[in-house]
Amino acid sequence: MKALTWHGKGDIRCDTVPDPRIEHPRDAIIKVSSCAICGSDLHLLNGVIPTMKSGDIVGHECMGEVVEVGAENKKLKVGDRVVVPFTIACGECFFCLKGAFSGCERSNPNKSMAEKLWGHSPGGLFGYSHLLGGYSGGQAEYVRVPYADVGPIVVPEGLTDDQVLFLSDIFPTGYMGAEFCDIKGGETIAIWGCGPVGQMAIRSAFLLGAERVIAIDTVPERLVMARAAGAETLDFHEVDVYDEIQKLTKGRGADACIDAVGTEADATASFDSVLDRIKTATFMGTDRPHVLRQAIHCCRNFGVVSVIGVYGGFLDKIPFGSAINRGLTFRMAQTPVQRYLPLLLERIEKGQIDPSFVITHRATLEEGPELYKTFRDKKDGCIKVVLTP
Amino acid sequence: MNMLAKATEITRPLLDSKVLSSGTRSLGVPGRLARGLGWFGIALGVLELVGSKRLARALGMRGYEGLIRGYGVREIASGVVTLSVNPAAGIISRVAGDGLDILTLLAAPQQGNAKRGNVRLALLAVVGVTVLDVICQKALADRHARSRGPVRDYSDRSGFPNGLSGAGAVARTGS
Numbered sequence: 001m002k003a004l005t006w007h008g009k010g011d012i013r014c015d016t017v018p019d020p021r022i023e024h025p026r027d028a029i030i031k032v033s034s035c036a037i038c039g040s041d042l043h044l045l046n047g048v049i050p051t052m053k054s055g056d057i058v059g060h061e062c063m064g065e066v067v068e069v070g071a072e073n074k075k076l077k078v079g080d081r082v083v084v085p086f087t088i089a090c091g092e093c094f095f096c097l098k099g100a101f102s103g104c105e106r107s108n109p110n111k112s113m114a115e116k117l118w119g120h121s122p123g124g125l126f127g128y129s130h131l132l133g134g135y136s137g138g139q140a141e142y143v144r145v146p147y148a149d150v151g152p153i154v155v156p157e158g159l160t161d162d163q164v165l166f167l168s169d170i171f172p173t174g175y176m177g178a179e180f181c182d183i184k185g186g187e188t189i190a191i192w193g194c195g196p197v198g199q200m201a202i203r204s205a206f207l208l209g210a211e212r213v214i215a216i217d218t219v220p221e222r223l224v225m226a227r228a229a230g231a232e233t234l235d236f237h238e239v240d241v242y243d244e245i246q247k248l249t250k251g252r253g254a255d256a257c258i259d260a261v262g263t264e265a266d267a268t269a270s271f272d273s274v275l276d277r278i279k280t281a282t283f284m285g286t287d288r289p290h291v292l293r294q295a296i297h298c299c300r301n302f303g304v305v306s307v308i309g310v311y312g313g314f315l316d317k318i319p320f321g322s323a324i325n326r327g328l329t330f331r332m333a334q335t336p337v338q339r340y341l342p343l344l345l346e347r348i349e350k351g352q353i354d355p356s357f358v359i360t361h362r363a364t365l366e367e368g369p370e371l372y373k374t375f376r377d378k379k380d381g382c383i384k385v386v387l388t389p
Numbered sequence: 390m391n392m393l394a395k396a397t398e399i400t401r402p403l404l405d406s407k408v409l410s411s412g413t414r415s416l417g418v419p420g421r422l423a424r425g426l427g428w429f430g431i432a433l434g435v436l437e438l439v440g441s442k443r444l445a446r447a448l449g450m451r452g453y454e455g456l457i458r459g460y461g462v463r464e465i466a467s468g469v470v471t472l473s474v475n476p477a478a479g480i481i482s483r484v485a486g487d488g489l490d491i492l493t494l495l496a497a498p499q500q501g502n503a504k505r506g507n508v509r510l511a512l513l514a515v516v517g518v519t520v521l522d523v524i525c526q527k528a529l530a531d532r533h534a535r536s537r538g539p540v541r542d543y544s545d546r547s548g549f550p551n552g553l554s555g556a557g558a559v560a561r562t563g564s
Contacts, residue, residue, distance in 0.1 A: 005408060009474065011416040016409045045415065046474040055408045185560070203548045209560035225543040230553045267475075281473050352559045357548035360541070369415035377533045381541030 002389065003057045003140030004368045009047030012369045017057065020136060020144035025072035028148030030084060034161040035062035035139045037368070037385040038086075038169055039195045040262070040310045042376050044128070048263060048280075049312060051113065051130040059139025060086035060126040061168040063161060066152075067142070075149040082152035084138060084145055085337035086169045088124040091150035095123075101336035107147065108133045117313075122334055138168075139368060141389040153341045156349065162356035163348055165386065166200070171355045172340035173308050174200025174260070178208050180306035180331035181256035185209040188249055190298055191231070192291045193260035194222035196358050196384045197308060201258050202231050203353055214248060216241055218266065221381040225358070236269050245298045253300030261291040262309025270294075272317065279316065286313025296322050307332035358384040365389045419528035423480055426525060427471030429518075430464045430483060437461030448511060449504030450497050460490065477533065480526045487519035 005015045020029055038061050043049050063083040066076050076082065089101035096104050104123030108114060111121030114131050124146075127137015136144065145152060155164050174197050181189055189205045191198055194217035205213050206229065215226035216234045223233040234244050245254055265288045267277035272290050279285030295305050296319050305328055323330070347353055360383045363371045371385045416424075437444060438461035441454040450457075463486055471479025494512045502508065549556040 002412070007414070007416075009472075010420055011414060013414040014412040016412070018407055018409065048474075199548070203556070206549075206553075206556045207559055220540040221543055224540060225546050228544050228547045229549070230547070230556075281470060350564065351550045352556070353548055354550050355548065357546040360543070366413050369413045372415045373417075373532075379534075381543070383543075 001141035002365045003136075004059060004365060004372075004387075005054075006044055006052050006056045006058050007054050010045060012045055012058065012372045014366050014368055015055070017055075017140075020142050022068055022070045023144065024146060025070035026147055026149050027070040028066050028073055028076050028145045028152070029068040030062070030064040030082065030138075030143050030145055030152070031067045032062050032064040032138055032141060032143055032389050033081075034064070034165045035059050035387050035389070036165060036168075036170075037061075037139070037372060037375055037387065039197060040128070041372070043262075043264060043310060043312075045372050045376055046264065049129050049131075051110075053130060053134075056127070056129075056134070057136040057140055058127040059137035060128055061165065061170070062126075062138025062143060063155070063165050063168060064143075066148075069148065073149045076152065076154070080152075081155045083155060083164050083167045083341070084126070084143070085151045085153075085167075085172075085341065086126055086128075087151070087334060087337050088126065088133065088135065088146055089150050089336075089338055090147050091338075096150070099336060099339045101150075101338040102334040103336070110134060125334070139365065139387060141365070151338055153345060156345075159348065160356070162359060162386070163354055164345070166196075166355040166358070167337070167341055167344055167348075169335070169337065170196045170358075170384075171200050171204075171344055172337045173197050173335045174202075175204040175340060175344060176333065176335045177201040177258045177260060177306045177308035178204035178210070180308075181205065181208075181210075181258065181304050183208040183210050183256075186211045187255040188212040188214065189256050189258065190214040190216065190245055190254035190295070191258040191260055192216045192295060193262075193309060194219070194226045194233075195260065198222075198258075198260035199225055199229070199358050199383070200355065201260050201308065202226055202229050205258075206230060207347070207352060212248075214245060214254065218269075219378050221360075222383060225383060228357075236266070241294060242298055249300070253303060254298055255300055256304040256306060257295035257299045258306045259291045259295050259309045262307075263287040263289070263311045265290040276316070285316050287311050287315050289315040289318060293317065293319055296328065299326075299328055302327040302329075304329045304331060308335075310334075359386050361385045363387055417532055419525055419532050420476065422521070422525045423471055423476035423529060426483065426518075426522060427468045427476065427479060430468030430471060434461040434464030434466075434468060437464060447504060447507050448494075448497060449502040449508065456493070460486070460493075463489075477526065477529045480522055480529060483522045484519065484526060487515055487522055490515045491519070 066080040087102040088107040089104040090106040093105040107124040114121035124133025189210045213231040215231040276288035441457040467482040
């Protein structure tokens, strides 16, 4: 089958690889009908995620048709049309039973490696390094889904791929980021990053009752798309973000701040961004957390800082003094997608939101490597790429 | 812990990481050229650092060993940046370094220098590499630059089928 594979920094290829097969009775094999390139896939492209191996199949946003199921899988049947969550979870362990599926104790076979780096291991993810399980990803013609009786959700008839594909990651992630903000109605939420996850967070914040959303980015098309949902936008190359948020909130700060950027913040946004870039380039740092620093400073006293952008290692110069003295609450996670699927599917079915608004580019798998570059370089107004195998 | 990892070995794909044949790729010719130039710069830098005396002797530039070592450090630094995610900055620094190299070689003692031939050869090599660096820089800029054309209009993409007011109503009523 054809699949997009990782071959080193900047090098994604469309390769021919063996078809996956059932390896455990709870597995299922999915014939992928649509998959997407996620912003966090760019961290793989840019070589900032460790423990990738040449030939690893990438991709963690996919959906398709069940073509084979293991003997013990009683939930799915051949022919079902399913969306596959990017987090892999057994459904039976301590964390899965609490709904914290992304903390699954059993789905990361390389957990000892993760424990050395992070203290404890999260669950496995599709196509996202051997540190997180070494699972083959979904940017392929077929994908093997472990614990397929827990993760995939069957799509009701009448909904298109475009409407439901993003249930696999970016919609639940953006929604969770907004949910972390404890929106009761009338709040001002500042959101850094108007990429696909940021766009979902903007809409989710409004759906949950935020009065104002301040969206921060510098790419014109992204700012336009943010404004389309009713957000006020700030271009961080044009204005001082802190000063502007102070003005917009009468000097109090945003009620909650969402970091939808993560480890690869723009390297030219500020002096500390440049320093971060130098530190990571010279192996003196693991992440570039400029956005997190700014979000902390811009958050009002006793507000919430919600982190949904991906970080990998040890973050430098985080103003923790500001956070503790002003009573900030930090909330963050790799999204336990399975917990959000029924609720968000219902919102789509009711017509409250149509996540397909974010799709700007479509391509075949063969064109996928080029689209990785287009997406990374933010060329041609690219915000979200959907690939059709 | 290892037992748990072994018990969950079922989750490991058996057929993983076996590429049968390769097709299209994201790393274009400019990227590969930059990578080659980055490694070349690092190798040259190491050579200048550890072999500065020999190089100085070969070019008839005795007394310039410290300068050659300094240039070695510069080559390594720009090589590391060239190998990074954004190689353009590294290539630009390489072009600047090429200029310095050319000026230094032009200023090398000519009168009575028995190694004048080596200096000319080195000059020729540096000019050749400079041409490659400039070509690479131009190609990278063309490939990665964000177009400055009209902004794509996404102003109709609210994502709310019932409009912004509909989203507000959902928030108020919950449905």
